[in-house]
Amino acid sequence: MMKKKDILKILSALKAEVSERYKAEIRGIFGSYARDEAGKKSDLDVLVRFDESADLFDLVGLSIFLEEKLKCKVDVVPQDDIRSELRESILEEAIYL
Template identity: 60%
Template sequence: MIRQKIIKILQEAKEEIRIKYKAEMRGIFGSYARGEAKQGSDVDILVNFLEGATLFDFVGLANYLEEKLKIKVDIVPVDTLRREIKDKILNEAIYL
């Protein structure tokens, strides 16, 4: 799947995701953001979980996005990024 299609799908789902999974979509990073994705690459997605979000919201969001995108996804909450890689990830991210 091409990057623009992924971004479009994520943008269209932002409001539903915020309501249903208590999460704000921030952007994508990794191989898809850099234009280096290959067959089998997953999509790395930055999110901010809202107050009251649970593990069920995290898992539900991952399942929802994998079904919607037809690609394996890695959900990465911004506040869990390790300090030593945070700047690199935030600089390469394509924000929604």
């Protein structure tokens, strides 16, 4: 299982490629990895902002791409789609790139 600092380093290095290929900006991580509470079955929650021209294929493609690069289960969460009752806590907890 990767450490938070290594995940952030990899995600930072992938920002340009992700922007070009998937019309998205990686904003940061949240959840168990951000809190240093991740276990073997934890998924990595990645906060992303998609361009208006992005579609479902970009979302799914980005998820698969990140899973391959990070060697763990990734949940890509579009920042604009976070439910209002969870938004504040997620955005406060997030570790931004």
